[in-house]
Amino acid sequence: MVNSTEYASQFQQEAQQQWQRFQAMFDAFVVNPADPPAEVTPYEVIWKRGNTRLLRYGSRDRETLGMPYLIVPWLGISRTYVLDLLPGNSMIEYLVNQGHDVFLLDWGVVGEEDRELGFEEGVYKIIPRAIERALEASGASEITLNGICLGGTLSAAYLALHPDAPVRNFVAVVAPIDFEHGGMFRTWLDERYFPADLIVEHYGSLPSVLMNTGFKMLRPTLEAQAMAGLWSNATRPGYIESYKAMSRWANDFVAMPGRFFRQLSKNLYGKNEMIRGEFLVNGRAVNLSRISQPLLVAAASQDYIVPAPAARSLMDVVSSEDKEFVELPGGHISVFSGRQAHQTLWPKINEWVSARSN
């Protein structure tokens, strides 16, 4: 039983805490409502085609480890600045500071004109050209290729169809390969019910509005949970700034090209052709066993978009002798851009790649 003095003291303490939270929230959202700037690491554009750009990070005259590190992120869905979100909370900044010569293939904001952009163009035109330009820019002869999410699927298809590609190492982060384990999207995109063709015919792409709805439906309580977390942690240094940056990114969806979406929903989620070696790109089957580069596969233990088994399956189908799988704490995004990534994924990538870059 709590006596009245203790109760009054507790009440005062809690009232004070709530007032401090209110002040922090008022300051961050009313007095200074601007979002923190995104894309914190300086970059230059090496190559541009349509909306796609190849970016090179860091100053031109700095010393690097030598081998370019090319990041191929997801195509469509959301913006890539989550990889370079805030000072001290940026995968790109971390890798640059570790001496890597970092390049990013930024697909940009997909527009109507990209409706025919699919695996064919990505695997046979854009990724090879990006690699070529990265090699020329750095003066190196081989690169490390890092595919993230669907960028990992695209990169895997590229490597399987170009076994002689100048790629020394392959890092696949939360990249779906076995779509049988594709989580809720696997159920929703069931080709018996989901009108993928109608969507593409009508819109030419999967519009950002539908993308937004789809991802919000995956976890309908996420916003409420985020708000509850925000209130609880409002007085923690840096928390609100991080929340604002992540919240802006999480609502900044972009469309997915119609052709790519059709292949993804029908051939990959629908028929799971990638893992079976039945997925055709320009008439050629994607045979993942032709991947022989040293391979690092990273999955997230709380990932409900690409559950760990969907990413892990790449390990079983490649012919690489040097391969490693890590399952790290975090969700689909937080595993590579969350606060804990500084202690988990980024050092792992740095250590693994550095050991294989000489």
Add this chain to the structure above:
Amino acid sequence: MTTADNGTTENSATAFFEAWQDMIRKSTEAWSQAATGFGGFAPPNPGASPFGASSFAGFPFGAFPFGFPPGAGAPGSVPFTPSFNPADFMQMWQRMFETWQSQWMNSQSGETQPPSIEEAQRQWARYLETMAATFSEVMTTEEFSQALGKYMEQGLAFQERTAKQVNPQINSMLRAYNLPSRSQMDRMFARIIGMEEKLDDLEDEIRKLRSELSASRRPQSSRSRTARSSATATGAAAEEGEPA
């Protein structure tokens, strides 16, 4: 903050939850009956009725006041699949609430009322977790996938019909103002991308020839793998460079 024994807390929580569940169930039943009364989500073809006024079934989400011209068909009509039973949704939500209730009660067993605001926040977080788990359980069912697919089909059908009626008028208006239509802009963008592709090919050819030429002039030279400054040629080629 008042204190209460476990029994009281659980009983009041159960009573509250049941009342709320009952309210949702009744409103969903009423909604289902109303929807069924209008013929479900997929409306009949109102072609015979120019304003579709025989019912408000012309629009999947309620009344569509403008109707469709004779013979235009309506959203949800051919070639799309026939209507689905709104009772499916009813059953789905009922299942969701039942699951949620049991999960919530399990998570609450043995707990007292929150002694502090902090604890209340933690309970709220757990409450959201159980809700998320329930949503997840329901939304991974085949029934949900089926309902979602049909809902999207019908929404798209409606948009398609609307676009077919509205687009010619928009296009004629754009022509009158000497402005390009969306499809014309799309074609132009496609051509620009094609030209960029050809320029890339030409640039590749030039680079290849240049490197062959320099190799033939200086056969002993080799490129550094480490210094970024060795890549000035490429840097110069990045005409479109834009520092952040």
